Amino acid sequence: MASAVVVYESVFGDAEKIARAVADGLREHLDTDVVAARDAPVDLGPDVRLLVVGGPTHALGMPRQATRDSAVKEHGAQIADTSTGLHEWLERAHAPGAISAAAFDTRMDHPKFVTVMDHASRTEEKLLHKLGATLTAPAEHFHVVDAEGPLADGEEERARLWGAALSEIITAGSRR
Numbered sequence: 355m356a357s358a359v360v361v362y363e364s365v366f367g368d369a370e371k372i373a374r375a376v377a378d379g380l381r382e383h384l385d386t387d388v389v390a391a392r393d394a395p396v397d398l399g400p401d402v403r404l405l406v407v408g409g410p411t412h413a414l415g416m417p418r419q420a421t422r423d424s425a426v427k428e429h430g431a432q433i434a435d436t437s438t439g440l441h442e443w444l445e446r447a448h449a450p451g452a453i454s455a456a457a458f459d460t461r462m463d464h465p466k467f468v469t470v471m472d473h474a475s476r477t478e479e480k481l482l483h484k485l486g487a488t489l490t491a492p493a494e495h496f497h498v499v500d501a502e503g504p505l506a507d508g509e510e511e512r513a514r515l516w517g518a519a520l521s522e523i524i525t526a527g528s529r530r
Contacts, residue, residue: 357401358384358524361394363409363417363440365431368503369460372496375510376406376458379517383525391443392435400450404524405487406517407478408458409440410498416441416474429502444481455487456494456520458513463497463506490523491516 358380362373373388380386384404389395391409398405412421422436457478475493482489494516497506 357399358386358404358406358521359394359398359402360386360388360406360408361391361440361443362388362407363391365410365412365417365422365425365433366429366503368496368498368505369409371505371510372458372460372513373406373408375513376408376517376520379514379519380404380406380521382518383521391440392438394443394447396443396446396448398447398449398453402449403454404490404520405449405453405455405482405485406458406520407440407444407455407482409460409474409478411459411461411474416477441477441481444478444485447485449485449487453485453487454490454524455482455485456490457482458494458496458516460496460498460505462499462501490520 360373360377362369364370377386377388409417417439418441419437422433425431426433457475459474479493496509496513499506
């Protein structure tokens, strides 16, 4: 069976919930591991067919050390090491050849923010391209109620369904 890896960064736990739900959907057709960016291996093995990455939208983009520091100071986030996360992992990661990929982010669903947000997933996709990955599907945005969460109703199920759809795309033609 083909394999997938979901690498995430989560500050208040919402992006981790989405990552785990995506992985549940992927497992319909793919052996799938879920790992926090701080613990993810830099070298992806040759058996990895799909890499899914995601995290929260912070200050109009992906979390960086300054936004992580701010989350700790201003919101009491529990982050052991604010110097590393998904952005830094993607800059160091290596794939041993062609790999498919997809990105997601979590964000507040508010018209004021939607019009000005870059969204973390846009930068995630750029970094995936730099890694040499081919995007399997457009990035997906999952909504939180507030900066500290929780997830909006139905978002975990929507993430599971998105993961299942990704697994269908990756394994189409290879199943009987």
